[in-house]
Amino acid sequence: MSDTYISMNPEMEINKIGFGFLRLPQVEDKEDKKICDWDKINKLVDRYFELGGKYIDTAYTYLDGQSEMAVKKCVVERKPRDSFILSEKLPGYLCKSYEDCEKYFQEELERCGVDYFDVFMLHWLNQKNYAIAEKNDEFRFLREKKEQGLAKRIGFSFHDSAELLDEILTKHPEIDVVLIQVNFLDWDSAGIESGKCYDIVMKHGKKVFVMEPVKGGSLASLPEEAEEYLRGVHPDWTPSDWALRFVQSLPGVELCLSGMNELSHIDANLKKFHPFNEQEKDALFHVRGIIESQTAVPCTGCRYCVSHCPMNIPIPDFFKMYNEKKRYPQDGWKIIPTYRQMTQTCGKASDCIECHSCEQHCPQHIPIAEKILRVKYSFERDLV
Ligand code: SF4
Ligand code: SF4
Incomplete structure (x- = not known):
């Protein structure tokens, strides 16, 4: 891991x-349609601000536009504009032309109820979306918004290889920040390349914003053996504390995004702490092996794949059950009836036609069709 890791002032x-x-x-x-729980979000926002938080992150596509609506209703209309930092993302992959960028930008300002963004990013750059961004000259669009004072800082969120990240930052030194996936489990992962991507952003002297520090919540609960080991180092730290503090201890990380939907999450996550020391870092990397040995599919539950499945297979739900069966094999028999019940109203694993359409939308680069096949063998063997 990077030698710069523990160079922060430990005091x-x-x-x-x-x-x-x-x-x-x-x-x-x-009408059974899911909508935001506005009262609860107000309470969460108030507590977040009370405890010193000031950074809100949204995107055009989050919760079908309701995330931006929540920014407007629960933050912008209730807090002074200079008391928070708002980051927004342009769905550049939906743009057909340079002019489309302006159309989405204006819509985003309107939806959020603001007249500028503190941070404005291209959303979800990978090989395919980067080609679209270059074709539409979307980096020029970012630069112009910064020159006009409508975006204080500019950047992009990224889901691809460290090699491509290096190429983009070399070609676009105007970028201020990069939002990447970093967590201790993916640090050396060949698919996510957390550590390599972090090193590339640092090499180019940009600020690192972090997403998925707890891997979609999956690092909030670890195999008992791993939790016991970590309790031996810090009896009062939860697995989430470990995961979040690891990321925040990285020099160059300005921001660590957390999706908090309970007051207890905010109370726990907003606590101040001393940056990691060597012993803490070693403890976390030690338990990584235990976690990997008991996680069959590294799905974060983001659900980006679900709407792309023509067979209506609830992919992340099946992976969650499959992981549980691997982690607690003695309880595996309990999962089969749940699977049977679920598949009354949705696709079964055996319905997969291996179209791979889901895989193009998976930020974790999971070979979904292959893993769904394993779910089939695991859960449908006994079904008649
Ligand atoms: S590969 Fe299978 S799971 Fe993925 S979208 Fe196609 S049918 Fe659905
Ligand atoms: S896109 Fe990938 S990580 Fe997200 S829910 Fe689907 S399989 Fe899991």
Whole structure:
């Protein structure tokens, strides 16, 4: 891992948690449609501000536009504009031309109820979307918004190889920040390349914003053996504390996004702490092996794949059950009836036609069709 890892002043107390508006609490309306739970979000926002938080992150596509609506209703209309930092993302991959960028930008300002963004990023750059961004001259669009004072800082969120990241930052030194996936489990992962991507952003002297520090919540609960080991180092730290503090201890990380939907999450995450020391870093990397040996599919539950499945297969739900079966094999028999019940109203694993359409939308680069086949063998063997 990077030698710069523990170069922060160990005496200093830090907290870099930003409020990610992707996993906001929702309720069902009279027509059974999911809508944001506005009262609850107000309470979460108030507590976040009381504890010193000031960073809100949203995107055009989050919660079908309700995330931006929550920014407007729960933050912009209730807090002074200079008391928070708002980051927004342009869905450049939906743009057909340069002119489309302006159309989405104006819509985003309107939806959020603001007249500028503190940070404005191209959303979800990977090989395919980067080609679209270059074709539409979307980096020029970012530069112009910065020159006009409508975007204080510019950047992009990224889901691809460290090699491509290096290529983009070399070609676009005007970028201020890069939002990448970093967590201790993916640090050396060949698919995510957290550590390599972090090193590339640092090499180019840009600020690192972090998404998925707890891997979609999957690092909030670890195999008992791993949790016991970590309790031996810090009896009062939860697995989430470990995951979030690891990321925030990285020099160059300005912000660590967390999707908090309970007051207890905010209370726990906003606590200040001393940056990691060597012993803490070693402890976390030690338990990584235990976690990997008991996780069959590294799905974060983001659900980006679900709407792209023509067979209506609830992919992340099946992966969650499959992981549980691997982690607690003695309880595997309990999962089969749940699977049988679920598949009354949705596709079964055996319905997969291996079209691979889901895989193009998976930020974790999971070979979904292959893993769904394993779910089939695991859960449908006994079904008649
Ligand atoms: S490969 Fe299978 S799971 Fe993925 S979209 Fe196609 S049918 Fe659905
Ligand atoms: S399979 Fe991939 S895209 Fe689908 S929920 Fe899991 S991590 Fe997200």
